[in-house]
Amino acid sequence: xxxxxxxxxxxxxxxxxxxxxxxxxxxxxxxxxxxxxxxxxxxxxxxxxxxxxxxxxxxxxxxxxxxxxxxxxxxxxxxxxxxxxxxxxxxxxxxxxxxxxxxxxxxxxxxxxxxxxxxxxxxxxxxxxxxxxxxxxxxxxxxxxxxxxxxxxxxxxxxxxxxxxxxxxxxxxxxxxxxxxxxxxxxxxxxxxxxxxxxxxxxxxxxxxxxxxxxxxxxxxxxxxxxxxxxxxxxxxxxxxxxxxxxxxxxxxxxxxxxxxxxxxxxxxxxxxxxxxxxxxxxxxxxxxxxxxxxxxxxxxxxxxxxxxxxxxxxxxxxxxxxxxxxxxxxxxxxxxxxxxxxxxxxxxxxxxxxxxxxxxxxxxxxxxxxxxxxxxxxxxxxxxxxxxxxxxxxxxxxxxxxxxxxxxxxxxxxxxxxxxxxxxxxxxxxxxxxxxxxxxxxxxxxxxxxxxxxxxxxxxxxxxxxxxxxxxxxxxxxxxxxxxxxxxxxxxxxxxxxxxxxxxxxxxxxxxxxxxxxxxxxxxxxxxxxxxxxxxxxxxxxxxxxxxxxxxxxxxxxxxxxxxxxxxxxxxxxxxxxxxxxxxxx
Numbered sequence: 001x002x003x004x005x006x007x008x009x010x011x012x013x014x015x016x017x018x019x020x021x022x023x024x025x026x027x028x029x030x031x032x033x034x035x036x037x038x039x040x041x042x043x044x045x046x047x048x049x050x051x052x053x054x055x056x057x058x059x060x061x062x063x064x065x066x067x068x069x070x071x072x073x074x075x076x077x078x079x080x081x082x083x084x085x086x087x088x089x090x091x092x093x094x095x096x097x098x099x100x101x102x103x104x105x106x107x108x109x110x111x112x113x114x115x116x117x118x119x120x121x122x123x124x125x126x127x128x129x130x131x132x133x134x135x136x137x138x139x140x141x142x143x144x145x146x147x148x149x150x151x152x153x154x155x156x157x158x159x160x161x162x163x164x165x166x167x168x169x170x171x172x173x174x175x176x177x178x179x180x181x182x183x184x185x186x187x188x189x190x191x192x193x194x195x196x197x198x199x200x201x202x203x204x205x206x207x208x209x210x211x212x213x214x215x216x217x218x219x220x221x222x223x224x225x226x227x228x229x230x231x232x233x234x235x236x237x238x239x240x241x242x243x244x245x246x247x248x249x250x251x252x253x254x255x256x257x258x259x260x261x262x263x264x265x266x267x268x269x270x271x272x273x274x275x276x277x278x279x280x281x282x283x284x285x286x287x288x289x290x291x292x293x294x295x296x297x298x299x300x301x302x303x304x305x306x307x308x309x310x311x312x313x314x315x316x317x318x319x320x321x322x323x324x325x326x327x328x329x330x331x332x333x334x335x336x337x338x339x340x341x342x343x344x345x346x347x348x349x350x351x352x353x354x355x356x357x358x359x360x361x362x363x364x365x366x367x368x369x370x371x372x373x374x375x376x377x378x379x380x381x382x383x384x385x386x387x388x389x390x391x392x393x394x395x396x397x398x399x400x401x402x403x404x405x406x407x408x409x410x411x412x413x414x415x416x417x418x419x420x421x422x423x424x425x426x427x428x429x430x431x432x433x434x435x436x437x438x439x440x441x442x443x444x445x446x447x448x449x450x451x452x453x454x455x456x457x458x459x460x461x462x463x464x465x466x467x468x469x470x471x472x473x474x475x476x477x478x479x480x481x482x483x484x485x486x487x488x489x490x491x492x493x494x495x496x497x498x499x500x501x502x503x504x505x506x507x508x509x510x511x512x513x514x515x516x517x518x519x520x521x522x523x524x525x526x527x528x529x530x531x532x533x534x535x536x537x538x539x540x541x542x543x544x545x546x547x548x549x550x551x552x553x554x555x556x557x558x559x560x561x562x563x564x565x566x567x568x569x570x571x572x573x574x575x576x577x578x579x580x581x582x583x584x585x586x587x
Contacts, residue, residue, distance in 0.1 A: 009104075012128045013153060015074065016101035018310040022160060023050025023149055024169035025311065026106075029098035030144050031177050034058035035184065036079065036091045037142065040200065043187045044174055049166030051149055051157075059141040062114035065121045069133065072108075072125055074100040088301045092266060095307075102146060104128040105153050109145045113138040127152050165464030171196055172461060176260060176267045178207045179294055193485065195460060208245060208294065211459075220245040220292065223334045240299040240323050242330040246277075247292035249284040249335070254511045257461075258292040263304055265296075268315050273297075276324045280331035287540070295327060397557045397572065402549045409540040411549050418577040424544065424552065426565035428537035429530075431555045432496055433566040436529045440475060447477040447492040454490040454503055455483060462507065465514040472528045478506070496536045505535045530566035 006014070020026055027044055034042045037060025047053040063071055070076050077096030080086065086094075102108060103125040113120030120138030124131045150157040160166060167190050178186045178198040185200025199206050208217040225243040244262075261273050273295070281291050305316040317323045400413035400420055411422040439445045458466065463486050466473070473480060477494030490506060499505045512531035538544065544552070556562050556571065565571055581587045 009128060012074070012100065012104040015097060016104040017153075017156065019097055019101040020105055020149075021311070022169060023054060023166050024173045026050065026054050026102050026146055026149065027056065027170050028173045028177075028311075029093070029102060030054070030056040030146075031174065031186075032092035033098060034060050034142065035177070035181060036093055037061045039141065039184065041185045042177075043189070044170070045189045046167065046170055047191060049160070049163030049190075050146075050170055051160060051163070051166065052147065054146040054149070055143065057141065057143045059139075062117070062120070062140055062142055063110075063112045064114055065117070065135075068110070068112065068121050068123050069130055071110075072099050072103050072123075072128075072130065076100070086307055089306055090264070090301055092312075100128070105156070106149045106151065107147045109147075110142065111136060111138050112142040113140055115140040162464065162467045164460075164467035167195075168459075168461040168464035171459070175207075175211045176262075178210070179204065179260060180262045180265045180267055180296075182207045195486070204245065204294070204296075212292070216247075216251065216292070219248050219251040220294075221248060221334050221338050223295070223330050240297050240303075240326040242295060242297055242326045244294045244296045246280075246295070246331045246334055249281060249291070251292055252285050252289035253292060254289065254508045255514075256290045257511075257514075259290065260294045261297065262295070263297045263306075263315050264299065264301060266306060266312070266315070269313050270315065272320060272324055273327055276327040277331060279328045280335065284335065293331065295331070297323065297327065299323075397562050399557065400553050402546065402553055405544055405549060408543050411544070411553060413553055415574075417574065418580060419575040421573045421575075422553065422556065423540075423565075423569070423571055424542070424549075425537050425540050426569050426571040427556045427562075428552060429533045429565040429567070430559055430562060430571055431552070432533040432536055433529060434559050434561075436476065436494070436496065436533060437526075440525070440529065445475065445477045446495040447479065448495045448497075449479075449492045450490065450502070456480075456488045456490055456503060456506065458486050458488065458507070458510070460486065461514065462510045465510045469510070469513050469528055472525055476528060476532060494532060494536070497532065499535065508535050526566070533566060 019029065023046065027046075027050065031042055031044065034056060037058060039058035039060035041059045043057045045053070045055040045057075067078075073096075075096045077094060079091045079094045079096075080089065099108075104127065107127075108125045109122070110125075111120055111122045119135050121133065122136035122138075123133045150160070170190075171188060174186055174188045174196055178184070178196075182198065182204045183200060183202040184198075186196065186198045187194060188196040196210070198210050205217065205220075205222070208220055212220075223242060223244050223246055225241055256274055259274055259277055261268050261270055277291060277293050277295065278285075285291060299317075303318040305318075306312055308314055308316050397420075398415045398417065400415045403412045403414055405424075406412050406421070409424065411424055411427075413420045413422060436445065466480070466488070470480065477492065477497075478490070479492035481489045481491065483489045490502065493502055493506075497505060509528070509531045512534065513528055538552075563571060578587070
C-alpha cells in the first residue's frame with residue numbers, strides 16, 4: 001500500500017483509543033478538567049456503567065463563548081503555551097486531547113457559562129464533528145454530557161464489562177480524585193442512586209472514612225509532613241515531602257490495589273513506589289498480604305515528568321531513589337513510632353534452632369522473593385545439609401510415610417527415594433482444587449447453609465467482581481442474593497470453606513478474582529475455584545495432628561498434578577538418598 005495521510009476521522013479514533021479505554025477514562029478526563037477549572041463542587045452521573053450516559057457538572061470558571069468550539073480541536077489547551085511549560089506542569093491536563101478524544105467516540109453536549117457572563121453556550125458534537133451551537137441560559141460552570149460511548153467503534157464496545165464492573169472503575173476514579181482534592185466536594189450517582197459523596201471540607205481522613213468506612217479508617221496512621229527523616233519540613237524544591245495515611249500492620253489485603261500514590265495531587269501508578277511501601281512493612285505483614293496506604297508526594301514540578309504515558313498514569317522522577325527513600329522512610333518511621341515493632345510480629349511457630357530469629361524474619365518477610373522450595377534450601381544450608389535441592393520429578397507421588405511437622409508449615413515424609421518436605425498450605429490448595437473442579441464438572445458441588453444469612457456491604461469494585469462471577473459463585477456452592485444497593489445476603493457457602501470469618505473470606509475471594517493475574521488459570525471458572533481453595537486451605541503456622549498430616553499426604557498422592565498448587569508454587573521438595581548420603585559423608 002502507498003504511504004498516505006490518514007483521514008482526520010481515522011486519526012481521531014486512533015488517538016481516542018489511547019486516551020479513552022473505558023467509561024472510567026472519560027470520567028477521569030472530564031473530572032480533571034473540572035478540577036483544573038477551579039471547581040469546588042463536582043457531580044458525576046452515569047447510566048449503564050457509563051456506556052449510555054456520563055454527565056459531569058461543576059461550578060468552575062467555565063469556557064468563554066469564543067473558545068468553546070476550539071476546545072474540541074485536537075491539541076487545543078489553555079494550560080501551556082511553549083515547550084518550556086512542559087518542565088513545570090501544575091495542572092492535571094495539558095495535552096489538549098481529552099475533549100477531542102471523547103467527542104471522537106461518542107455524542108457530546110456541553111453547556112458552559114463563565115462566571116462573568118450572563119448567558120452560557122450550548123454545543124453538541126457527534127463523532128468529532130460540531131453539530132450545533134447556540135446561546136443558552138446556564139448557571140456559572142460547565143455541564144458535559146457524554147452519550148452512547150463507542151457507538152461508532154463496535155469493536156471497542158465489545159470489550160466493555162458488565163455495567164456493575166464499569167461502575168466500579170468509575171467509582172475508583174472519583175474516589176481517588178476525592179483523596180487528591182479533599183477540599184472539593186465530589187458526588188457520584190449511578191442509575192439515579194448516589195453511591196459516593198465526599199464532604200469537601202478539606203479533611204483527607206474524612207475522605208478515607210467515606211471510601212473505606214470508619215472501622216478501616218480508624219486503623220490508618222497519619223503520616224505527617226514534618227514527621228520522620230523524609231518529611232523534615234524542607235522546601236518542596238529541595239526534596240520530596242511525603243504525607244498521608246498508612247494502615248497498621250494488622251490491616252492488610254490480598255492485593256496491592258489499596259495502595260494509592262499522588263504526585264503533586266496527580267493519581268499515579270508506580271511499581272517502585274509500591275515496592276517502597278512494602279519495604280516499609282518489611283517483616284510486619286503475613287506472606288502474600290499487602291498494606292493499605294494513601295501516600296501524597298510533593299516536589300518541584302520540574303523534578304517530575306508527567307508526560308510519559310498516553311493516559312498520564314505514570315510519571316518519571318528526576319531522582320527516583322530520593323522518591324523511593326522518602327516514601328519508605330516516612331512510612332517506616334510512622335509505623336515504628338505509633339506501633340512498636342515487637343508488638344507487630346506474632347508468630348505461633350516454635351521451630352527449635354539456634355538461629356530461629358533470623359529464620360523467622362525470612363519466613364515473615366512480605367518482601368521475601370524466595371519460593372518455598374528456595375526457603376527450604378536456605379534452612380538446610382544453615383544446618384550444613386548441602387545446597388542442592390530438587391523438586392520431585394514424577395507426576396504422581398510415591399507412597400510416603402509421614403514423620404512429622406516442621407515449623408508448623410512443612411510435613412516431613414519418607415519415600416523410597418529419600419526425604420520429602422511438603423508445604424501443607426500449597427498441598428491442601430491442590431487437593432481442594434482438584435476436588436472442586438471434579439465436583440463442578442459433575443455438578444455435584446455441596447453447599448453448607450448458614451444458620452443466619454450474612455449481610456455483605458461491598459465497595460463498587462467488588463460489586464463488579466461479584467456481578468461478573470455471580471453465576472460461577474452459585475455453581476461453586478455460594479448462595480448470594482441482592483439486598484438493595486451495594487448490599488447482599490450470603491445464605492450458603494461451599495462445604496470446604498470452613499473458616500471462622502466467612503465474610504472476610506468472600507471479600508478475599510472477590511479480590512483475588514478481580515486481580516485476574518493467575519498465570520495457570522486462563523478461565524474464569526478456574527480463577528474462582530483457585531481463589532476459593534486458597535482461602536479454604538490450611539495455613540502455614542497451623543498445627544496438624546498425625547492423622548491430619550497422614551490424610552493430607554494420602555490425598556495429595558491421588559492428585560493428578562501434585563507437584564504445584566493451582567497458582568504454580570511447588571508443593572513438594574525432594575531430597576534424594578544420594579544427596580543425603582553425600583552430605584553426611586557416606587559417599
